Amino acid sequence: MTPPQPPKGNMVLWDHIFPPLLDGSYRWRTETDVSYQIAAQAQGQPPQTQAQNLPEVQGYFNVEGPRFGLDASQIASVFPPKNGHGGFNESLPHVAIFKRTLPWERRLDPQEVLWNGEPPAAWNDNVPWMALLLFEETECTIKQKVAIGDALPAEVVKELAPAAGTLVNTVSASSAVVQSIMPSLEELSLLTHVRQVNVEDRELNAAGGDGWFSVVMSNRVPEEGKKYVACLVSLEERWDVVPLEPPPIAQNPFRPIPLPVRPPVGESKFVIPQRNIPRMPTSDFPISSAIRSQSLLQTTFGSIVGNYGGIEVVGDPGRLIFFFQNTFILLYSWKFECTQAGTFRELVQGLDDKMYGNPNTQSKPVLTDTGHLHMNVADRAGENEVTFYRGPLVPFQLTRDPLGPYHSADQCRRGSIETGGEDISYAAAFECGRLLAAADGRLAQDIMRWRREGYKVSLRTDSLNLVAKTMNLVQAADVHQPFAPLLAVSAIQSMVNPSLPVADPYQIQVAEQAPGMNPATLQQAWNLSSSQEAVAILGGDPGTLGAQVTAPAQTARANTTIDVVQKDIAGLNRLSGFRAQVLDNATTTLESL
Template sequence: MTTKQTIVTTNDSPLFQVSASFVQHSLPGLSAGKYTVTAQQKIDDDEGASVTNGALPVVSHSFGVEGDKYTLPTRFIHSIYPAAGAQGEFSTALPQIVLKNAVKLPWIRTPYYHQEPQIRTHAYPTTNPTGKYDDDKASWLFIMVLSASDFDGTMPRQMVKKGTVADLIPDTMTVRSLGKAAPGKMPATKGYSSFSYVFESGETQPAGTELDPGVGYDGTDPISFIDIPVGLFAKLAPTIQDLRMMSHVRSVRMDNKALADSDVIDPEGEYAVMMANRLPQSLPTSELDNPTPGENPKGANAAMVVSLEYLECALRGYADTSYFKSTIQTNPKGFVRLVVLTKWEFTSYQDTSFEFVTLLEHLNERVPDEDDPESTPLDDPLMRLPNPPSYSQPTPAENTVQTMLSLGYVPMNHLTRVPDVTANGAEPIQTVSWYRGPLAPFVVPADADGPLGGGVQNSTVAHMVYSADALLKFDPDVGLYDTSYAAAWQLGRLMALNDQSFSTAYYQWQRSRVYSLRAAYEMDSVTQPFAPQREVSFALHELTKTRSGLPTDTLLQSAVSSLVMAAQTGGDNE
């Protein structure tokens, strides 16, 4: 089987063009790193003469700005697509990740080694003289999409290793570890690390140079990393121009979303969105049922958020005379060691049967049959179920079919939850049942006596439904179930549990009810008449008389037996 994964770039694809509904970026006040503020004061009199006999001494103050560098905390991840563990048709989907409460994270660091270009503000043409826009800023984060075919059949997750920051430092240099300089752990002869400034334009730092792991970090901090062969990295790596367009900010109106009464939110929320530049590898549908034994599925993909901080010299578009080109890429054992901040996996099938265009083309089977030239599509096809069949002399069963189809019902395969116990079997029953969606071609009257009520009820007892099976309606005339209400109940249940605010409140309510019932049971137990005071006193008196000469365990057994007998003859205290 031949598989293909496409690399999407800004040079030949419009996928990354910034839409007017998006925000280009959200720049931090200060990027992560070290800073020094220098101040010098000079005082002049009214005539401009120096009162301080020149400038006063220079005062300097150094400080650092921290920022996530080696991991992406889960609290910042709002959603990912495709979802972790998902299986489906993702052959045309670029994996992406949405960040919350970290809208500035993609731009808090930089992929540039040299001086980063200054972000300039431009005015729109005269058609919009008051409008302004900024230059795009390249992100230091990149979603790398990998599959087993990239590593000769080995799953990408098996290539990820655990280590420390020292594993990113060549062994010819040192890194600050616990306040001291410790040697790096990466063999410098086999490749180079994500600290690409070590190899700036072919100039390596002198041996023994101590490298800074970053403000707030230490050489012993744990990390995850992956070694990508230089040939593969050269194909996957984006350009600086790509990184300018692969992250953006999306503004969302939060007051239009379903919220709990106690929720307090800003009316407008901002989310940082990052997307990959490679389509996932997809397994053709024809091979789903015939996998090769012992091989990893060719549709399995891993999306990894990696750091490209300071990796300008290794990204596509570097000069042919660069150190990376002449020394690293030509090395058969060369690799690029990348920090993996987070990762997830999914499986993609090359199945177009559920694409929107395919559904429209095959609506009511009105696509011309290539094998039948006389087959032509109908005029004005309607987006509805096929018309009920017409019978000249319908039987009772055919009448039922006509009626049910005209009411919007369709027959569906139905696998029951409860097995057929009468046949001594353990397998669920495979049958056929009717199903109708929430939209009906007729007025649905309220049924007060139905499973959901709906009308004026004389009873104050609510209709409690504990499972979808309670809403299955059986039609004895045709011997089939109507699963419409059961399916709606199950769908509503899943949607409710998917709402984090509701499911959390529901869980807390359940737990409080359990605690209340347990407390009530315990209180009821301790308030029951235990035994007449006379019987208890008698038991204790007997034990006291015989205490001497009896083992401790015998005393305890006698005490328990006496108390149990007293409890069995319980009554009012005397």
């Protein structure tokens, strides 16, 4: 469960965030425990319980994370800034990493060698496997892509058990320097923590992060006028160089002890735990054999002569100068220079703050007081002319153009009222938008879909309106509702509640109301002597007009059976004849079409 984001402008600090699993290889195993009861077979017999388990399954997986190097994309920020120049002499360098669990994903001392079998202190879990060491530029040597076996002590490589051919970047420094700056175990845990910040008001970035950062601090304060390399190094299995107890506090801070950078042989006082570590031989120093085996010694000063318990002996056998050094896997490094000014505060205080359109006073571009820039363009006739352009950023508030939308860039061209020159600002905006849209295939599709949907609906509306008008629908047609049910309902309703009587399908009774068809009206109009005369004129058949028609009485039939019908050969023949005639008619009609 992730804690909620801290309120705006606030930050929450955490001692550590442990990963659920440390990096490494794991085995998982699944088994089931299922049993069921069988009902008693016979009276008096107890019910039986039977187990039915699935076969056991197991597998292996690795939890992997950065180990021999850290990608730059994992680094959220570094302080002092990379290649920065500034007065950093009052602050401790640090590096913020996007992954909040990273410093605790491995163990510095998984076998607890440093405790010599004693139960470790409670804070042992907190010890990160990385440290930020700050070297002066001249104190350390960084090598790129070295085979891990060549760079680190054999003991460490054995424990790390890297894949064959693993290449690492390394940093080497004299062991006296390393000893003087290497934090002790407890200090390592104090120098590493997790920060959770509010991300609402920050600029976006390719890897914006979720507001969680692990932060590794250095314990060395830069000194003014010096160049530094900050090195985030891996300390996995490096219990040979990390002291259990911190070195003594300076008793007299008024007189700092001068630091011997390259002490001669035998002066190293590195604190090394006694167990399992090959000590440097004191009497039988095998220089001569080393010289023969390593020809590179003949050319350069400072080559590795031997390696004893994490301390590499480097030297020039010809001049008999030797010193000790330590090499670490370099996860990430950056350089900076500590000068007088250049902190965030100094930078933002020194900003030249103006409204946009206030150019540099020294080399001023030609700018009108409306913020337009003179721009040389070739017009469509190929002739050069000076036009005016102003970007979307203006130094004063402008009213929004209400005459939208525009359909072409030409429509957006304006004559500038101040000078009579042409203003291409909005035409440029139009073209810019068009080009950006054209570069996006999905947008073009979506715009076409937008239009097509509109056209489709309007087409449908037209059709529906026409159908509704023709079919005398009982309900208004809605373009967004399915039309077929509406049509069906209308049809059924007009059958149930017919607007005309079924007995008069040809609307004779309506026609009868027409003045020319009504005998009484006709008699009056033509001044006839009697209505009978009018009836005669209109055809005289009382069945056609006016008179009520009585239905003929049904023929009474005796009850008949299937057998009787079957025996009526004449009747069946007549029916067959009708059927043949209907088929003939249909065939003729179809052929004539």
